[in-house]
Amino acid sequence: MSATSMLLAGLAASVATPFLAARFKRFGGALCVAVAAAMFAFFLSQVGAVAVAPVVDTVSWVPALGVDLTIRLDGFSLLFALLISGIGTLVTLYAAGYMDEKPDFTRSLFLLYILLFMMAMLATVTADNLIAMFVFWEMTSLLSFLLVGFDSKKAEAREAALQSLVVTVGGGLALLAGIILIGVGAGTFSIGALLADSSALVASPYFGPAIVLVMIGCFTKSAQVPFHFWLPNAMAAPTPASAYLHSATMVKLGVFLLAKLSPIFVQAEWFGPTLVIFGCATMVVAAVQALRSTAFKAVLAFSTVASLGTITMLIGLDGELAAVSVVGFITAHALYKAALFFCAGVVIHGTGQPELDRLGGLGAKMPVTRVAIILAALSAAGLPPFVGFIAKEYLFEGQLVSSFAIATVTVAVLVNAVMVAIAAIVVLRPFFGKAPADLHVHHGESPGMYIGPLVLGVAGLVFGLAPWLIAGSLLQPAASAINSAPMSVSFSLWHGFTPMLALSALVVALGALVTLKWNAIHAVLKPSAALERLLGDGGYQAMMRGLDAGSAWATPRFQNGDPRFYGAVTASAVTLLIFYGLLSGDGPLVPTPPDEPFRLYVVAAVVMIVVGCLAAVLAQSVVSAIIATGVAGYGLALIFLFNGGPDLALTQFSVETLFVVIVTAVILRLPLVLGVTRKRRERVYDVGLSLAFAFAVFICVLWIAAAPFNAALPEYFATVSYTEAFGRNVVNVILVDFRSLDTFGEIAVVALAAIAAWALLRATGEKPKPSGKGAPKAAPKAAPKAAPKAASKGAKEPAAPTQEA
Amino acid sequence: MNSVILSATARIFFTAMLLVSIWILFRGHNEPGGGFVGGLMGAAAFSILAFASGVPTARRALILHPIVLAGVGLALAALSGLPGLFYNDSYLLHHWGYVPLGFTEIKVGTTMIFDLGVYFVVVGGILSFIFRLYEEQPV
Numbered sequence: 001m002s003a004t005s006m007l008l009a010g011l012a013a014s015v016a017t018p019f020l021a022a023r024f025k026r027f028g029g030a031l032c033v034a035v036a037a038a039m040f041a042f043f044l045s046q047v048g049a050v051a052v053a054p055v056v057d058t059v060s061w062v063p064a065l066g067v068d069l070t071i072r073l074d075g076f077s078l079l080f081a082l083l084i085s086g087i088g089t090l091v092t093l094y095a096a097g098y099m100d101e102k103p104d105f106t107r108s109l110f111l112l113y114i115l116l117f118m119m120a121m122l123a124t125v126t127a128d129n130l131i132a133m134f135v136f137w138e139m140t141s142l143l144s145f146l147l148v149g150f151d152s153k154k155a156e157a158r159e160a161a162l163q164s165l166v167v168t169v170g171g172g173l174a175l176l177a178g179i180i181l182i183g184v185g186a187g188t189f190s191i192g193a194l195l196a197d198s199s200a201l202v203a204s205p206y207f208g209p210a211i212v213l214v215m216i217g218c219f220t221k222s223a224q225v226p227f228h229f230w231l232p233n234a235m236a237a238p239t240p241a242s243a244y245l246h247s248a249t250m251v252k253l254g255v256f257l258l259a260k261l262s263p264i265f266v267q268a269e270w271f272g273p274t275l276v277i278f279g280c281a282t283m284v285v286a287a288v289q290a291l292r293s294t295a296f297k298a299v300l301a302f303s304t305v306a307s308l309g310t311i312t313m314l315i316g317l318d319g320e321l322a323a324v325s326v327v328g329f330i331t332a333h334a335l336y337k338a339a340l341f342f343c344a345g346v347v348i349h350g351t352g353q354p355e356l357d358r359l360g361g362l363g364a365k366m367p368v369t370r371v372a373i374i375l376a377a378l379s380a381a382g383l384p385p386f387v388g389f390i391a392k393e394y395l396f397e398g399q400l401v402s403s404f405a406i407a408t409v410t411v412a413v414l415v416n417a418v419m420v421a422i423a424a425i426v427v428l429r430p431f432f433g434k435a436p437a438d439l440h441v442h443h444g445e446s447p448g449m450y451i452g453p454l455v456l457g458v459a460g461l462v463f464g465l466a467p468w469l470i471a472g473s474l475l476q477p478a479a480s481a482i483n484s485a486p487m488s489v490s491f492s493l494w495h496g497f498t499p500m501l502a503l504s505a506l507v508v509a510l511g512a513l514v515t516l517k518w519n520a521i522h523a524v525l526k527p528s529a530a531l532e533r534l535l536g537d538g539g540y541q542a543m544m545r546g547l548d549a550g551s552a553w554a555t556p557r558f559q560n561g562d563p564r565f566y567g568a569v570t571a572s573a574v575t576l577l578i579f580y581g582l583l584s585g586d587g588p589l590v591p592t593p594p595d596e597p598f599r600l601y602v603v604a605a606v607v608m609i610v611v612g613c614l615a616a617v618l619a620q621s622v623v624s625a626i627i628a629t630g631v632a633g634y635g636l637a638l639i640f641l642f643n644g645g646p647d648l649a650l651t652q653f654s655v656e657t658l659f660v661v662i663v664t665a666v667i668l669r670l671p672l673v674l675g676v677t678r679k680r681r682e683r684v685y686d687v688g689l690s691l692a693f694a695f696a697v698f699i700c701v702l703w704i705a706a707a708p709f710n711a712a713l714p715e716y717f718a719t720v721s722y723t724e725a726f727g728r729n730v731v732n733v734i735l736v737d738f739r740s741l742d743t744f745g746e747i748a749v750v751a752l753a754a755i756a757a758w759a760l761l762r763a764t765g766e767k768p769k770p771s772g773k774g775a776p777k778a779a780p781k782a783a784p785k786a787a788p789k790a791a792s793k794g795a796k797e798p799a800a801p802t803q804e805a
Numbered sequence: 806m807n808s809v810i811l812s813a814t815a816r817i818f819f820t821a822m823l824l825v826s827i828w829i830l831f832r833g834h835n836e837p838g839g840g841f842v843g844g845l846m847g848a849a850a851f852s853i854l855a856f857a858s859g860v861p862t863a864r865r866a867l868i869l870h871p872i873v874l875a876g877v878g879l880a881l882a883a884l885s886g887l888p889g890l891f892y893n894d895s896y897l898l899h900h901w902g903y904v905p906l907g908f909t910e911i912k913v914g915t916t917m918i919f920d921l922g923v924y925f926v927v928v929g930g931i932l933s934f935i936f937r938l939y940e941e942q943p944v
Binding site for chain 2: 646650655725726728729733735737743753754755758762
């Protein structure tokens with residue numbers, strides 16, 4: 001089975017199974033897990049092939065735009081695909097338990113989002129075409145939005161969802177721009193082709209801007225400084241989603257793309273240092289914020305941000321070893337952080353208490369969870385013999401051999417000490433010690449919810465003890481893919497007595513110290529307003545407030561509800577543009593019109609139009625004005641008819657007729673007295689504007705008449721109309737056959753407009769009518785302000801304005 | 806609109822205009838006309854009925870809800886493009902065939918379905934405005 005068909009089958013199953021889960025709880029839930037497990041099994045079966053060479057599978061998608069659906073599984077993509085589908089399997093299992101008490105619909109909806117997210121993620125990491133990848137990338141943002149705001153009745157969840165969407169999709173726009181620049185510069189959107197030969201891109205002037213834009217997109221997605229604030233807020237999501245999206249997978253997309261493109265981007269010498277700077281800044285900010293947090297999930301979220309900063313920094317490092325440490329760290333982190341979140345979910349689910357310092361003594365009630373979290377935390381703290389230890393050894397080694405040794409090692413030691421403390425705190429606080437008096441444990445653990453963390457915790461231990469299980473088959477191809485050159489990876493537990501071992505020991509010692517002093521440090525850092533301003537989401541809030549204020553300023557000015565104002569603005573702009581176009585061109589302003597035979601009947605029609613227009617302007621009553629406009633329209637239709645456009649004329653006649661009918665109906669519902677909304681000065685301007693506009697259009701028409709007529713198209717259609725489309729009416733044949741897709745689009749617009757009108761006009765059943773006093777004098781502007789109550793009363797009275805007509 | 810003359814002649818006008826609109830619709834492929842113009846004229850026919858005898862009468866005459874009618878039209882237009890796909894051509898590439906009627910045969914094509922769809926959408930679209938605007942009107 002090819003990768004593409006597997007992904008499509010997975011997508012279909014992801015949509016179908018949650019519906020079954022809504023109907024049959026156990027059976028359907030098991031099916032959802034099976035979907036994820038099948039994806040995992042599929043990618044596992046690809047390990048052997050990918051270790052030899054990337055697996056490529058192409059399906060044409062939008063050939064006209066050069067967008068195809070190519071699945072390209074290299075080592076790095078496969079590593080991500082395995083993490084996504086593997087953890088996805090555990091998350092669906094866990095979510096079924098987590099949502100057990102929720103209504104069937106809610107539970108199934110959640111499973112649907114999770115499975116769809118998994119498929120979107122899998123597509124993102126395996127897509128070869130950057131545009132296709134971007135589409136899937138944005139799908140993950142949208143699903144993240146839905147999951148963060150899943151508890152949509154909570155205001156903070158909605159706000160966090162909006163924030164995550166604004167930040168990640170905003171960054172997505174930058175990413176799209178960057179991708180387009182890459183495509184323009186390199187002439188291809190294929191990652192595979194780019195990795196094979198990037199010389200065109202590197203030589204093009206778009207190379208630098210493209211890197212910056214891609215970086216912005218990746219930084220927003222992976223919550224790097226200065227966009228780090230959205231991830232902790234996104235903890236409003238249900239815990240299974242936090243574990244899956246906001247720690248193990250989605251937030252790693254940014255670093256995934258940076259790593260994937262790094263073999264190309266490193267050819268700009270500032271790429272690496274920039275990543276190192278932002279990565280280190282993110283690590284420090286996240287470590288400080290973690291120390292300031294009290295909520296279980298917030299602490300974990302900040303440690304995730306710090307880990308993402310670490311990965312960003314590692315990508316920026318030079319040297320072959322950095323690639324190994326990137327893949328090692330990503331693997332280790334995904335395993336232990338998802339497990340920690342799972343355990344946090346078990347605790348919060350069982351107690352309803354999200355604050356770390358109000359928890360305690362849960363070990364007896366949740367023994368398996370305690371084992372799982374201890375395993376995960378030991379890996380997170382980087383203690384042997386866990387995989388986290390190996391990852392940390394490689395982290396230090398990668399830093400030491402790079403050209404940024406001193407600075408990065410210092411940051412890494414300090415931040416990792418905080419990580420050790422976090423690992424200790426999240427185990428010690430909830431599961432040991434004495435339970436606080438107000439802690440109420442609703443229920444203990446259930447197998448569905450502890451299998452996930454236990455599996456991940458044990459995996460961290462097994463891969464630590466037997467790193468050869470993943471080193472050659474998985475990590476080596478992955479590291480080679482982002483190093484752009486094959487390399488041999490020795491991912492082993494024991495390196496001997498090295499500087500890295502000493503650094504690890506130092507980290508653990510410092511971490512123990514921070515753990516002991518956790519409360520004291522917290523008490524110092526927490527109340528600091530300066531830190532909050534500096535590190536919180538103040539900038540985002542200020543931006544949103546500014547946006548609101550700007551809209552509040554602009555809306556009444558540009559959308560004041562007076563169509564005359566809109567008309568004046570539009571006509572002014574069009575007139576100016578036409579005159580600009582006319583005056584900026586070469587040649588005379590007014591062309592010499594071509595010779596036309598004098599035709600009395602055309603003149604008669606023109607007179608009819610002019611009379612209609614004058615009557616419309618001078619009419620006192622709206623009804624007369626409408627009819628006068630209709631007369632002008634009929635005159636125009638006559639001109640069409642005289643000039644050989646019977647179809648156009650026929651349509652124009654019908655349109656004019658219906659125009660009068662519809663507008664008459666509209667004014668029956670409005671006060672008949674013409675309200676004057678324009679001041680005297682403005683009306684003088686309006687007259688001038690009308691004349692200028694008419695003059696501009698007049699000159700344009702002269703130019704159109706003067707331009708030589710290209711008869712190629714009419715002749716073509718006249719020839720092929722009957723031979724190819726079996727119709728003699730060229731206009732109709734074009735509409736229904738040659739350009740039928742356009743027509744289809746147009747009638748779709750008509751149908752949608754009809755639906756909208758049907759819905760909107762419903763409200764006019766309670767038409768707002770100025771209440772009794774001074775109704776005839778009231779300007780139309782005042783009408784919408786009338787209270788709806790007065791309107792319903794008014795409906796019983798005879799409508800005064802209509803009778804006056 | 807309580808005009809006796811209008812009420813009396815509305816039925817005749819309605820029938821005549823509707824027939825003309827259908828005639829215009831089907832002659833469209835070779836002579837001036839087609840779905841758009843026909844639809845406009847059909848909508849005008851129903852408008853006269855709504856104007857003279859009230860919206861409920863016009864809605865009964867239309868049988869389908871105007872929005873439903875527009876939807877049916879859109880569906881017809883969308884479906885008319887499918888044969889193109891089955892013949893391994895592009896979507897909306899129209900096909901023609903001859904239907905024998907014994908003594909003669911008439912030419913039919915999927916464009917007719919497409920044009921009928923346009924007709925329905927236009928009639929439904931315009932009438933959804935007009936019915937709404939004339940409904941609940943103080944008479």
